[in-house]
Amino acid sequence: MLSPVRITVTGAAGQISYSLLFRIAAGDMLGSNQPVILQLLDIPESRKILDGVVMELQDCAFPLLAGIIATHDPMMAFDQTDIAILVGARPRRKGMERKDLLQTNGEIFRNQGKILNQVAKRDAKILVVGNPANTNTLITMKNAPDLPAENFSGMLRLDHNRALSQVAMKLNQPVSNIKKMIVWGNHSSTQFPDLYHAEIGDTKVINLIKDPIWIENYFIPTVQKRGAVVIEARGLSSAASAANAIIDHLRNWFFGTADGDWTTMGILSDGSYEIPEGVIYGFPVICKNGMREIVQGLEINPFSRTRLDAAYNELTQELDSIRHLLP
Ligand code: NAX
DSSP states (O other): OOOOEEEEEESTTSHHHHHHHHHHHHTTTTOTTOOEEEEEEOOGGGHHHHHHHHHHHHHTTOTTEEEEEEESOHHHHHTTOSEEEEOOOOOOOTTOOHHHHHHHHHHHHHHHHHHHHHHSOTTOEEEEOSSSHHHHHHHHHHTOTTSOGGGEEEOOHHHHHHHHHHHHHHHTOOGGGEEOOEEEBOSSTTOEEEOSSOEETTEEHHHHHOOHHHIIIIIHHHHHTHHHHHHHHHSSOOOHHHHHHHHHHHHHHHHOOOTTOOEEEEEEOOSGGGOOTTSEEEEEEEEETTEEEEOOOOOOOHHHHHHHHHHHHHHHHHHHHHGGGOO
16 A cells, blocks of 8 residues: 555635546546545635635545544644645635735745744645746745745646647537647636647647638637636636636646647746746646656747746746745
8 A cells, every 4th residue: 555645735615626636536646546634724814714615525535545634723723744736825806916916825835935944844846826827836936945946837828728629629629639729828818728739649639720810719718718608608617617726737747748739837937948947837748657857859839938938028027026936
């Protein structure tokens, strides 16, 4: 029997976690032989709900669930953690500007970064989901200087999956046939879902769609604005699809991307594709043996270049407003 992996989930009483925790405990993320200990963090105001979630986890009698810790103390939640999934954040309230959200949530991620630096396993993998996800990833990473920068990533996988699905529906193909999708940039409306490199078999998707108007006027805005449209329909933001994207992201990170394919992760820019160093940016990555590498050498046409730069510019503006949260 393998020894249990410690998985911290913050915002554990929230709606994404309600779709996530049961799937992790069932083995969807790390496989059906891997026991897990869930270390659940939420704020004291959410304690009652968190207790209810714990009761339901117990009531599932999951064979792989080797323990549950439920706490509002981040020291306890991050102690010796192997995987930290940072979902917990304040939602944007009416009248709140994006910069206010950056501020409030930035402070949460600064504190959690500092605590991860103290108590997490030295090779812990950290995925940031709470918005604004890219900049929160940067804040967490910079405040945890003793953990390797390559062990941090921000989530763009939901955007990536949304893009795959739109193409699958357009071409009436199974999603699994579509390879090499990319969503560049920020998890925000400046993101650029790019299907110039996507393939089905040996054929470029772009040559099958043959409809630049659909790409520009339907595909790109549909993926960019999908989150808002889901809120409009459900009265709540994406939760089950976000939880599914977390599982996909971590599965690829641990077990690798399939041969001949890649995925999108928000990772620290290193100058690739002329995106200057120092922001967390959605790049195409190949994962192998728990490591990931940016796919190199893709051609960026002028249409794409403008969009890649727009996302970078937005990220630098976000960075300017939270610089004081970086050590
Ligand atoms: P909920 O409001 O349902 O849950 C958030 C939970 O976080 C609450 O239980 C709250 O008490 C808790 N929380 C607040 N401050 C905390 C702190 N300091 N420490 C620990 N827990 C804390 O939100 P939910 O729908 O679950 O979404 C969570 C976050 O994910 C939001 O920031 C949301 O914007 C973001 N999303 C990011 C996505 C992505 O692709 N990167 C997609 C889905 C989602 O919109």
